[in-house]
Amino acid sequence: MIDSVTKFILWVRQRSFFRAVQRTLVMLMPIAVLGSYFSLLHDSVFTPDGIIYNIFNLDAIMSDHVWYGGAFVCQGMVQVTFGVFGVYAAYFAARYTARLYRKDSTMAGMTAVIAILFCAYANTVGNVSEQQSPFSSSLLRVNGVFIALLIGYGVGQVFHWLGSNYTPVKYEHAQRIQRRSWNALIPISVSVGISIILGVLIYELQIKMLNSGSFKLLVRRIQGTNNLGEVLLLSVVVMFLSWLGIGYPLNSLSTSINSGYTADNLTYALQRGNSWNVPYKFLGSSLINTYGTMGGASIVLAVIVIVLLRKEHKEIESIAQINLLPVAFTSVLGFAVGMPIILNPLFMLPMIIIPLINMTLAAGAIAVHFIPVCVYPVLKGTPGILIAFFGTNGNWTTLLFSLLLFVIDVLILIPIIRIGEKVELNLEKENRRNDLNAQKS
Amino acid sequence: MHKNHNFKWLILVLLLVVALAIPGYFWMKKSNHAKAERQKSLMSPVIMVPGSSATTERFNQLIDELNQATLNKHSVLKVNVSSTGKLSYKGTIAKNDLEPFIIVGFENNKDGYSNIKKQAGWLDKAFDSLAHNYKFNNFKAFGHSNGGLIWTYWLEHYYADYSNEITMKRLMTLGTPYNFNEKNINNKTQMLETFIKNKKKIPKNLIVYSLSGGKNYESDGIVPESSVAAAKYIFQNRVKNYTAMTVTGSKADHSDLPQNRQVIQVIQQYLLKPGNKQEKQLGQNKRKNRRKNINK
Known part of the structure; x- marks a missing residue:
C-alpha cells in the first residue's frame, strides 16, 4: 500500500x-x-x-x-x-x-x-x-x-x-x-x-480574478452556516484551494469574524458569562481557524515539529528551524512555500483531511458539552494552539483539547513525512542516474 | 542516541509561547470582563457639545427645564478639555441615573474650521475617557451651533475606533452651520466638501435630527437656513433617518435656541429615552384591553 x-x-x-x-x-x-x-x-x-x-x-x-x-x-x-x-x-x-x-x-x-x-x-x-x-x-x-x-x-x-x-x-x-x-x-x-x-x-469580461470578492460567496456561506455537514463540505473546497496556492478564502476566514451570527454569539456569552449554550454552536467561522487549521498549527507547525525531531533531511531541517518562530505565531507562508506544502502532491490529502478530522472532533466535543464554543475575539498573532483557549475566555479543558488535537495531527502526519522521504530518495537516485547519463553523452 | 539540537529550538519557542500566553491570559480576562460590563450596562448618556465662545455652562437652563418636565432627574457631568488635552471634571453622574447629561467644553472654543478639527480631537480625548470610565454601550449626541460640526467631524474621523462596542444612536444638531455663513449652497465651503466626501464613515443605523431656528424667513439671525439645511448633503441617503425641522416663535434666535420651548419638547420627544409619558399610555392600553376582555 x-x-x-x-x-x-x-x-x-x-x-x-x-x-x-x-x-x-x-x-x-x-x-x-x-x-x-x-x-x-x-x-x-x-x-x-x-x-x-x-x-x-x-x-x-x-x-x-x-x-x-x-x-x-x-x-x-x-x-x-x-x-x-x-x-x-x-x-x-x-x-x-x-x-x-x-x-x-x-x-x-x-x-x-x-x-x-x-x-x-x-x-x-x-x-x-x-x-x-x-x-x-x-x-x-x-x-x-x-x-x-x-x-x-x-x-x-x-x-x-x-x-x-x-x-x-x-x-x-x-x-x-x-x-x-x-x-x-x-x-x-x-x-x-x-x-x-x-x-x-x-x-x-470584468473578471475580478482572485480578489477576495470573488470568494466572498464561499466565505459568507461558511461564516453563515451552522450546519456541520455544510461546514465540512465547504472547508474541503477552501483547503483544496489553499493547497493550490489560492489562500484568499482561508485568509479571510481567519481574519474577519464580524458577521451577525458571531455578534449574536458574543452578546449571549457576554451577558451570561459563558459560551456553553450560544445560539450558533457550529459556525464555520468559529470552527475552521480555531480547530480546523488551528491558525496553521494543525498542519504546518505539525510538519515542522516532525521534521525537527526526525532529523532526516539536512536542508528541510534548516528551513524548519528558520520558520519555527513565525509558524508558531500563525505566520505560515514561509514554510508553506519553502517546504513546499503548497502544490506538493504529498500534502494534498492531509491538508484536506486533517482539518476535517479536527473539526469533527471539536464539533463532537462541543455537542456533548466537553468544551464550550469559541466566541470571544482573539488578538492577531495569537499562537495557533492557543486560539481556541483564548476564544473560550480561557477554558482549560479547551486548551487540553487543542493540545490533544495537535498530537493527533502529528501522529497522522508522521507516515506522510516518511512517504515524502522515500519519494525524495527515489528522486535523488533518478537525478544521479540522469547526471551520469548526461556526463556519458 | 546522539543529542538532538532541535529540541533546544522547540523548547525555546515553546517558552516564548508560554511567556506570551501568561500575560495574554490576564489581558484576555480583563478585556472580556470589560466587554461584558459594557454589554450589560443600561446607561445611555446624552453627550452635549456647546458652540463657539460657549462653555460647559451653556446648557444649564435647557437642562433645568428638561428636568422639570420629566419625573426622573438627569444628573449632569461637565468635562472641560484644556488646549493641551487635559481633562477636568465638574459634577457627578448619579449612581442609578441611566440617562445622564454629559457636557464637553473646550478651553479653546474659537470659531473656524481649523479650530473645529482641534476641538473634535479634544472631544475624542474626553469621549475616550468617558467610555472607559462609565462603560456605556450606546449614547446620544447633541450639539449646538459649532458643536454639531464638532460631532460630525468626530463621527467621520474618530467614531470608527469605538463603533464595535459603542453605538451612537441619535445625533441632534441645533442651528448648526454646516456651510458656515454661506447662504448659497452652490458655494460649498471646504469643510462641507470634506464632510460630504467622508460621509461613508458615518454609521448607517444612526438617526439624525437637524433643527434650525426661524427668526425671519432666511435665518435664525446668525446662521442662514440654507447652511443648516446643507446637512442633508451629508446625512440624507446615508443614515437610517434624517429629519430636518425649523422652530419659530419668540426664542428662535441662534443663541436663544437651547431655551426654546419647542426645542425642549423636540429633545424630550426624539432624543431622550421615552419616559413616563409612554409608560402611562402603555398602562392605559392595558386597562382598555382589560375592559375589552370584561365586555367579552
Missing part, C-alpha cells in the same frame, strides 16, 4: 508542471521567509489588535513616531515580498519550465514577468474599487500564487515548443547575447500575444 502510494506521488512529482513548481517554490523560500517574519511583526506589534501591541500596552508606551515608522517598514516589506510574490513566482516558474527542456530560461522568465504584469494591469484597470496600480493587483499577491505559477509554466511551455535549444556557457560576450535575444523573438512574441488576449478577456 505505502509502496504504491509512494510510486503514485513519485509519478505526479515527475510531471513537468510539478517539477517546475517545486523548484520555483523552493527557490522563493527566502522571499517567503522574509515576508512571513515581517507580516508576523506587523500583525503582532504594529496593529492595534495585535497580541503584543495589546499585552504590553504599546498604545501608551510606544511613541507615534516609532509606531508609524515600524508599521511603515513592515507594511513595505510585506508589500514587496508577499504583495508582488506573483512576479517572482511567474519568473522562476517560466525559467525552470524552460530549463527542463534546455531552452533559454532567462528569456522565458523575463517574458513571464511581462505576461503576468499585463494581466495584473488588465485586472486593476477593469476594477474600479481597487487601487489602479498593477502592483496592487490581487493576481500578484502570494494568496493567488497559483495563477502566477500557471502563467509562468505556460510561458515556459511556449519556449519549449517554439524556442531554440540553449546551453549555458561560462563566459558570454555581447554578440552571443544578441543572438540569444533574436532566437527568443518568436516565443516572446507568441507569449506576449497570448497574454494580450488573456488580458483583454480579463478586462472585457
